[in-house]
Amino acid sequence: MVVTALAAVAVAPVRTRLQRRVDRRLYPARWAALHAVDDLRARVDAGTARPEELQAVLAAALRDADLRVGYREPGRAGLVDADGVPVGCEPGVPVRWGGAEIGMLRGASAPALLAEVGAAAALLVEVVRLRSELGGALREVASSRTRLLQAGYAERRRLERDLHDGAQQRLVSLGMALRLAQRHAESVDLDEVFDQAVDELATAVRELRRVAHGLRPSSLDDGLGPALRRLATTVPLPVELDVCPEPLPDDIATTAYYVASEAVSNAIKHAGADSIAVRVARDAGRLQVSVRDDGRGGAAPHRGSGLAGLTDRVAAAGGALQVRSAPGRGTLVEAVLPCAS
Numbered sequence: 001m002v003v004t005a006l007a008a009v010a011v012a013p014v015r016t017r018l019q020r021r022v023d024r025r026l027y028p029a030r031w032a033a034l035h036a037v038d039d040l041r042a043r044v045d046a047g048t049a050r051p052e053e054l055q056a057v058l059a060a061a062l063r064d065a066d067l068r069v070g071y072r073e074p075g076r077a078g079l080v081d082a083d084g085v086p087v088g089c090e091p092g093v094p095v096r097w098g099g100a101e102i103g104m105l106r107g108a109s110a111p112a113l114l115a116e117v118g119a120a121a122a123l124l125v126e127v128v129r130l131r132s133e134l135g136g137a138l139r140e141v142a143s144s145r146t147r148l149l150q151a152g153y154a155e156r157r158r159l160e161r162d163l164h165d166g167a168q169q170r171l172v173s174l175g176m177a178l179r180l181a182q183r184h185a186e187s188v189d190l191d192e193v194f195d196q197a198v199d200e201l202a203t204a205v206r207e208l209r210r211v212a213h214g215l216r217p218s219s220l221d222d223g224l225g226p227a228l229r230r231l232a233t234t235v236p237l238p239v240e241l242d243v244c245p246e247p248l249p250d251d252i253a254t255t256a257y258y259v260a261s262e263a264v265s266n267a268i269k270h271a272g273a274d275s276i277a278v279r280v281a282r283d284a285g286r287l288q289v290s291v292r293d294d295g296r297g298g299a300a301p302h303r304g305s306g307l308a309g310l311t312d313r314v315a316a317a318g319g320a321l322q323v324r325s326a327p328g329r330g331t332l333v334e335a336v337l338p339c340a341s
Helices: 002-026 028-046 051-062 111-120 122-183 190-215 218-222 224-233 250-271 306-316
Strands: 068-072 093-097 100-106 239-243 276-283 286-293 320-324 331-338
Touching: 028 051, 028 111, 028 122, 051 068, 051 111, 051 122, 068 122, 093 111, 093 122, 100 111, 100 122, 111 122, 122 190, 122 306, 218 224, 218 250, 224 239, 224 250, 224 276, 250 276, 250 286, 250 306, 250 331, 306 320, 306 331
Parallel strands: 239 276
Antiparallel strands: 068 100, 093 100, 276 286, 286 331, 320 331
C-alpha cells in the first residue's frame, strides 16, 4: 500500500499536465477560462491585479461579450456588478461559497461550463463581495461623520442664537435696569424694580433650562426608566413601557432616551398609530432599545430626517440602528448600544 501511495503521488503531476493538455486541445474554452482564473488569482496575490477584473478576464477567456458577473451584497435584494451597479434579474448560474450563494455568472456559454468556472472563481467573487461591503461601510462611516459634524455646527449655531436672543438679552437688560435704579434710587420704586428683576431672572432661568434640556434632558437625573415614564405621560396615546431597572452610563442612557423619544414622536406625528410599546433590555454587554407602533408603516431613515439623525447618533455611540416598517404593518425602531457591565 505504501508503494501504491508513493506511486500515486509521483504520477499526480504527470496526470495533471496530461489533463491540462487534453483540456486545452479538446475543451479550449474550459481550459482558457480556468487558466485565466488561476492567472488572475496569482496576480491578485502578487498585488499586480484587482479581483474586480474577473468579469473582463472571463469574458476575454470565453470570448463571450455578454458574460456578466453578479455579486450578492448583504442587505440588497438583487445582484450588482463590481462597481455596485445592478445587473438585472435575468437567470444565471449561481456561484456558491461555503454553501451560500454569493454571486452569479451569466452569458452565452453553456451553463455547465459557467458552473465549473464559477466554482473555480468563487474565492475571487467572495473577495470582491467583501471589498465592496467594506468599501460601503467605510463610505457610510465617512458620510455619517460628515453629517454629525454638520449637525454639531448647526446645533451650536442654534444654541448661540437661543442664548443670545433669550437669556443673554434678558440678563443684559436686567443689569442695565438695576444700574439705572442704583443711580436714581431716590426717584424710583425699588420694590417694583426688584419684583421685575426677580421675574426677569426667573424667565431667564427657564430659558436656560430649556436650552440645557436640548443638550441633555434633566429628567435623566433620576435614571432612564423614570425619564421614559415621564415622557409617556406627555404622549396622547397609550404607551406600554418595559425598561430594565439597572443603572446605565449617562451617555448610553442619553442616547437610549433620544432613540425612544424620536421614535415615539414619529409614531404620533406620522404613523397614525393607536398604541406604542417601548422596551429597553440589557444583556451580554449590550443595551437594546426597541419602539414598536401599530401605525401605517412605511417609515425610512431618509437624508435629513429624524431617523437619519438617530442612526448617526447611535453609530457615534458605537451601536447600530435598524428600522423595519412594512406598509400597513406598523414600525419597529430598534437600537443596539454597547453597554459593558
